[in-house]
Amino acid sequence: MLTIGKLGAQAGVKVPTIRYYEQIGLLPEAGRSAGNQRLYGRKALERLAFIRHARDLGFTLEAIRDLLSLSDNPEQPCVAADAIARAQLAEVERRLARLTALKAELERMVVQCAGGKIADCRVIEVLGDHSLCSTDHRHPESEDSP
Amino acid sequence: MLTIGKLGAQAGVKVPTIRYYEQIGLLPEAGRSAGNQRLYGRKALERLAFIRHARDLGFTLEAIRDLLSLSDNPEQPCVAADAIARAQLAEVERRLARLTALKAELERMVVQCAGGKIADCRVIEVLGDHSLCSTDHRHPESEDSP
DNA sequence: GCTAATGTCTCTAGCAACTATAGCTTCAAG
């Protein structure tokens, strides 16, 4: 049995984050010791590691909630899980495309600046006028959050 | 003179966002009409367009605040502005590297899944075990937002 | 001139996904 601190250390998750996951129902309520402290077993560790890994791959907590409930029903077909993963891949590809454009613009800005006064700074100038950009990098609508 | 709605339409910024920028001090308090509605001139439009463009390039509001106050002092040297832009470029490059790794892992996952039961789903399996991954994509610390 | 539709006002609350703080209780080492 692990205390919350050990669990967090093993899974690479901070203690308040574990309590937060429990609070929003991503982790089941943990058993308690005589002194009211949470105690975890191997299953909790696996579940937390799953969450952490999925977070590291950029899945939202909502997607993870769905993935976890799928993985709790091993006999069901896996199309739903695959669809979630493919949606995440598509999202990553969208962000990648946008970031690639941003990188190009930022590079142009910093390279073109001769480094004089603000009045002549290419960075400030370009920020004030998108028509000086070489790509249309604008935020289409949907969000690339974290 | 523009009302807040016209200003937003011209700059491509939603009305509540403009009020929010004023609230946090990114835009100066606007003058008001007889009926207490905000009125904007050309300078406000330029400033808002600057903010919008910088946001589109991924700068944080804090960075934009600094860039704006720099651009208000045109005689100063532009090293500080260039540094902010280079920091943003570095940040974008970090996110790009991470997203590239994520994309590779997600592709591996969806390609390897044969599409049977959850119990055999490669997506679920990999999410539960990072050692099945081909790269070390883990979250060093910072996040990939916009 | 009147009315209805739209636009704007303030204020509050909510989103994701945590993180930090305060003020307590419990546990483990010495």
Next chain:
DNA sequence: CTTGAAGCTATAGTTGCTAGAGACATTAGC
């Protein structure tokens, strides 16, 4: 037996907005 680390709860803050309620302003059509 004492001390310090680790745990508990509850609340508030972070970033960059977005949505809603309910009241006032402006504009267009008739």
